[in-house]
Amino acid sequence: MTPTPAPRIRPRRLRETPALRRLVSETRLDPADLVLPMFVREGASAPVPIGSMPGVVQHTLDSLPQAVADAAAAGVGGVMLFGVPEVRDARGSGATDPNGILNVATRVAVEASAGSLVVQTDLCLDEFTDHGHCGVLDAHGRVDNDATLERYTSMALEQARAGSQVLGLSGMMDGQVAAVREALDASGHEHTAILAYSAKYASAFYGPFREAVESTLEGDRRTYQLDPGNRREGLREAMIDIDEGADIVMVKPAGSYLDVLADVAAASEVPVWAYQVSGEYAMIEAAAAHGWIDRKRAVIESVRGIRRAGADAVLTYWAVELAEWIRKGDAA
Template structure:
């Protein structure tokens, strides 16, 4: 009696080399963007309590950290600033000697080929912790745009390779694109936080950036996690307004949105593997509940599989180191 024919899918899984040969989605060091938090002062390096392995750096200690990042083969960073002085209009966000502007100049002077992305927002710089100007308890959209333009231009003037506005004000890409062009930075690309949800996964970042809102929340300008079609409207607007990259934030709980955005656009899509997603794995790994390397690699691969071309992740140094170790083992 002849055996019924069936497919033998396991033929392509029989060895490590065979699995590598047919792997559809691959994670590389070039995919990674590493976030850094810079602070004012001297001789300051302090771990963020809710983010093991993530630190605040004063400028005098920043060079050593950048050297390590470059030595691992990471080619892109994104800078966040934590100023000493805050006010109601976020003056230090667009000050020529603001902490991020100083950091950009310093990094580019020592590593001109490193891609330096500047996060462009007001929340770390305002005393109320919101991403725009407050009037009568309301975040004013159009008044905020002019300050965001000033911030973007000051960052480009300092030498930022990419401007990454994260504020979610309506029209922010169009305004910043116009402002950059007028200031002579028509070749500076915009990496828009095009799809940014009002997520519970941002908690540790607010600890790191000292940007927790002092009243209310950000639900009037960040997106409702329940909405899918709204993400496409936001992405289409930013494409029309001149964005060069589209960020989806957070990443892990929004892989369906990432695929939608990728299908919608020919622009590079960036996944932001946010602080809460980072800290959960760090906590679980510290307790021996998960294998950190395997879990992180699976998670980041899922983002690429969903359509991400690039990934902003606090795991970038770890991943780069694991890739380097795998390469080295393959040589012996």
């Protein structure tokens, strides 16, 4: 019997040792590529734990500075702020109040960061409206796209005045990037960047986030967020936002939409980010708490997969913890 010839090509050679695997790694993680989403609750006297997101809290204005400083010390690239107001109304008035929780928190975070990371803000009305939708409603109870754009431009100006460097347009209204860019430029805020949540899908994975912002939404957002079955539409939305002047485009959620993320990354001339959303976080934490998966490995693998698909930066609730693992060399 003729012996089987030894293989000439042996890809395993490059997997022999941790040092060699690290040297040939195609996708590296860096703390600067991570953005930490943070919630700030108006009127809270102490940080409030979020039950469905173990380890994540609603910060107070007093606890926020140390949390921002901790993120900066870990080397995290930025923080994304969400406000949780005490009072809401149909127009989301708190979003454009200079003394509203998000604008006050922005000023606090900017001071605490001392320029060591990028302070970013969520630009959407859902946290501020009593009906929980991302825009104002018309007489028939539908989200009025063009009336909402007027609210977004006002919101953008207040956030820019508060010191936000990047405005995260997450409402999925048609024309939102163009409207906000025009308003910023006309008011002397031409250096404020726009992060467009371009491919934001009507996902089941937002559930814990709605607890975090105490959402009052009844119904759903399918008339403005993307259908989960649509791949081409995600790319189309990103290209429209780039044409309208977006400085960065986003795919959200990340884990279930890696194909869309890869499409956008391949076509985009601007940075592409992805949001590892609350449900993705909660699933890993729950499985790890039951001992079903290795928590650290699952966290690292999930974020690395998002980066591998093409994300230049990842919004993740593990940003600080993951950054510390990376800095210690524990994220290989």
